[in-house]
Amino acid sequence: MESKALVVEGLKKTYPGGVEALKGISFTVNPGEIFGLIGPNGAGKSTTLRIISTLLKPTGGYARIYGVDVVEEPLKVKEMIAYLPEESGAYKNLKGIEFLRFIARLNAEGSEVEEMLDYARRLSGLGERLNDKVSTYSKGMLRRLLIAATLMRRPKLAILDEPTSGLDVLNASRVRTAIRRYAEDTGAAVLLSSHNMLEVEYLCERVAIIHQGLIVAEGEPAALKEEFSARNLEEVFLKAVGAWES
Amino acid sequence: MGKLNVIVWKEVLDLVRDPKFIAGLFIPLIVFLAMGSMFSSTAASVPQKPCIALVDEDSSQASRLFAEALARYAELSCEKPNAKVVLEKGFGAKVREGVFDAKVYYIFSSTSISESEVASKVDDAVTAAARDLFLKITGLKQRLELKKYTVYKGRVLGIPPEAFYGIVFGFSNTLIWAVFIVAVMVFQLVAISIASEKEYKTLEILLTQPIKNTTVLLGKLVASILVAFLEGLVMAVGMFFYFQGIASMSSPTATTTPFNATGDILRQLQEAGLTPTPTALAMYLGLVFASLIFMLSIGVVVGAVSNDTKSAGSLSGILVPVLIVPAFFTMFIDIDTLPLAQRAAALLFPFTPMFVAGKYLVTNNVPMLLYGLVYTLAWGIGLMALAAKIYTSESLLTFSAKTLLKRFRRSRLTH
Numbered sequence: 001m002e003s004k005a006l007v008v009e010g011l012k013k014t015y016p017g018g019v020e021a022l023k024g025i026s027f028t029v030n031p032g033e034i035f036g037l038i039g040p041n042g043a044g045k046s047t048t049l050r051i052i053s054t055l056l057k058p059t060g061g062y063a064r065i066y067g068v069d070v071v072e073e074p075l076k077v078k079e080m081i082a083y084l085p086e087e088s089g090a091y092k093n094l095k096g097i098e099f100l101r102f103i104a105r106l107n108a109e110g111s112e113v114e115e116m117l118d119y120a121r122r123l124s125g126l127g128e129r130l131n132d133k134v135s136t137y138s139k140g141m142l143r144r145l146l147i148a149a150t151l152m153r154r155p156k157l158a159i160l161d162e163p164t165s166g167l168d169v170l171n172a173s174r175v176r177t178a179i180r181r182y183a184e185d186t187g188a189a190v191l192l193s194s195h196n197m198l199e200v201e202y203l204c205e206r207v208a209i210i211h212q213g214l215i216v217a218e219g220e221p222a223a224l225k226e227e228f229s230a231r232n233l234e235e236v237f238l239k240a241v242g243a244w245e246s
Numbered sequence: 247m248g249k250l251n252v253i254v255w256k257e258v259l260d261l262v263r264d265p266k267f268i269a270g271l272f273i274p275l276i277v278f279l280a281m282g283s284m285f286s287s288t289a290a291s292v293p294q295k296p297c298i299a300l301v302d303e304d305s306s307q308a309s310r311l312f313a314e315a316l317a318r319y320a321e322l323s324c325e326k327p328n329a330k331v332v333l334e335k336g337f338g339a340k341v342r343e344g345v346f347d348a349k350v351y352y353i354f355s356s357t358s359i360s361e362s363e364v365a366s367k368v369d370d371a372v373t374a375a376a377r378d379l380f381l382k383i384t385g386l387k388q389r390l391e392l393k394k395y396t397v398y399k400g401r402v403l404g405i406p407p408e409a410f411y412g413i414v415f416g417f418s419n420t421l422i423w424a425v426f427i428v429a430v431m432v433f434q435l436v437a438i439s440i441a442s443e444k445e446y447k448t449l450e451i452l453l454t455q456p457i458k459n460t461t462v463l464l465g466k467l468v469a470s471i472l473v474a475f476l477e478g479l480v481m482a483v484g485m486f487f488y489f490q491g492i493a494s495m496s497s498p499t500a501t502t503t504p505f506n507a508t509g510d511i512l513r514q515l516q517e518a519g520l521t522p523t524p525t526a527l528a529m530y531l532g533l534v535f536a537s538l539i540f541m542l543s544i545g546v547v548v549g550a551v552s553n554d555t556k557s558a559g560s561l562s563g564i565l566v567p568v569l570i571v572p573a574f575f576t577m578f579i580d581i582d583t584l585p586l587a588q589r590a591a592a593l594l595f596p597f598t599p600m601f602v603a604g605k606y607l608v609t610n611n612v613p614m615l616l617y618g619l620v621y622t623l624a625w626g627i628g629l630m631a632l633a634a635k636i637y638t639s640e641s642l643l644t645f646s647a648k649t650l651l652k653r654f655r656r657s658r659l660t661h
């Protein structure tokens with residue numbers, strides 16, 4: 001059994017239109033670890049996460065989840081991961097609970113489905129509103145529904161693209177607690193991307209800063225602060241991408 | 247494939263609850279209205295005076311008077327008569343008793359819908375001439391005893407023309423419309439169900455569930471067929487009442503089908519080869535199935551290249567007229583009477599076979615049904631392979647004319 005939750009090696013991606021989104025990036029994520037990908041808009045975070053989630057094919061390099069290649073055995077990979085896209089919705093004609101049940105039934109059988117749903121109810125905190133149609137949800141409610149639908153699957157690697165985007169302070173902090181608790185309770189790995197440096201510093205054991213398709217810095221937040229002699233991660237980030245003006 | 251039912255369940259729920267689904271039920275009704283106006287315009291295009299060949303075996307005063315009267319309502323000497331009226335020996339004697347006794351042979355030269363209109367024109371002419379005849383002979387109460395026959399492809403059938411076109415037109419045209427409605431629905435449903443995954447940003451979540459992408463696609467296809475049949479069922483109920491209404495107004499034989507005909511009519515139909523053999527029926531059903539696959543595959547391609555339901559809708563809007571043309575064409579024109587080149591062109595058009603099928607079923611044309619089955623299936627399988635390829639590749643996510651354009655505009659703005 002492979003001891004790494006995720007190994008990314010020399011990953012490249014050029015889109016059909018010719019955009020070179022990834023120019024060869026490498027990093028690893030250990031089981032039980034929360035790993036953060038940070039970088040400016042268009043750096044290639046979503047591209048990386050979508051390749052790892054089997055949605056896109058890399059044009060170079062590889063990504064392996066617990067030793068399974070994402071290109072060669074996508075179905076096996078999909079059984080181990082759960083992916084929350086950056087921009088995502090749910091079926092608007094379905095009720096919240098029906099959406100969760102749909103996802104649960106794709107991932108489990110029999111009584112396990114109800115167990116998953118119980119867990120999702122708690123995670124979402126949507127209560128009675130789960131019986132309303134998704135089309136009546138606010139942005140924050142929708143995001144909580146989707147996070148519940150992602151984590152209830154109990155993936156060995158959760159891939160979350162900007163999980164707290166669009167959430168208010170209270171909801172964002174609830175989601176962060178849920179993510180942290182999930183990693184601690186299950187020993188699963190979490191790979192997330194974010195623009196929120198505070199969040200990354202609070203959540204992630206290790207981070208990688210990605211800029212124009214390349215990783216420019218990687219390590220534990222504390223070590224990075226030391227390395228860049230910065231007061232916080234935001235400063236590290238700005239210095240790493242060469243945008244620091246003192 | 248174990249999770250197929252889960253996908254189908256979600257798709258059906260999502261489709262049936264959509265307001266567009268309700269709207270979809272009205273489209274066929276509009277088609278019905280269009281059909282009605284087409285009927286009346288065909289009626290208008292039929293020549294005012296039918297051509298009737300009169301055979302006078304009686305040579306009495308009454309028969310000559312009838313010939314004079316009939317000449318006012320019909321052409322009596324022409325190349326291709328629409329009907330033959332035979333006045334047998336003793337015609338004059340019967341007229342004096344107040345009975346008009348004649349044999350009318352309605353000659354159908356094709357299975358075009360205008361033939362039925364000509365038949366009723368013949369009826370009108372004979373009735374009017376008979377009325378004039380009785381007026382001349384005076385005072386006697388009239389009784390019309392018309393013995394009606396249908397002549398189809400040189401063969402005399404002992405059934406009235408109403409029964410004949412009830413089968414060849416009424417029944418086969420109902421089949422044509424049933425196929426049309428289900429084809430349009432199945433195609434639109436699958437296109438919209440794929441495009442809406444993009445519009446509402448659910449595609450990426452769906453494609454990362456632990457199921458094969460082909461299962462996701464198959465689930466959509468099955469659900470689209472189920473929902474289309476559901477809509478078809480609702481329409482069938484509506485159509486049933488529609489035809490019931492028509493039937494109550496005209497003669498009951500107008501609703502004869504090869505499946506409910508009984509006794510003498512059935513025997514006559516069988517002799518004329520107008521009852522489908524099991525082989526023809528099997529071929530027909532096969533062709534309908536092939537057409538479904540064909541339409542589904544077009545739907546997948548349209549859905550895959552559309553970014554939202556709106557563009558999927560406008561793309562399908564282009565296809566509906568393309569389907570209407572062969573559908574109307576086969577209703578109003580008998581393909582078999584066209585010159586060879588035109589006939590070949592019509593049959594090579596990939597949408598024609600699914601519509602001609604109804605007529606070939608009632609006339610038991612197994613070779614043509616087989617051709618349609620094979621040809622449509624070839625198109626269906628070819629396009630479905632392409633559709634599955636698009637659906638299971640990343641171009642489903644990355645291809646989109648619209649966002650490419652947007653990105654281009656944005657990059658010009660920022661520079």
Ligand SMILES: Nc1ncnc2c1ncn2[C@@H]1O[C@H](COP(=O)(O)OP(=O)(O)OP(=O)(O)O)[C@@H](O)[C@H]1O
Nearest residue numbers: 015017019021040041042043044045046047048644
């Ligand atoms: N479907 C696509 N086709 C072509 N180019 C694309 C496509 N998707 C993304 N790109 C390009 O790839 C590059 C990286 O995009 P990506 O979405 O991975 O960035 P990101 O780091 O997630 O940015 P953000 O923080 O804005 O979400 C960008 O230049 C983007 O324009």
Ligand SMILES: [Mg+2]
Nearest residue numbers: 045046047086
């Ligand atoms: Mg992104």
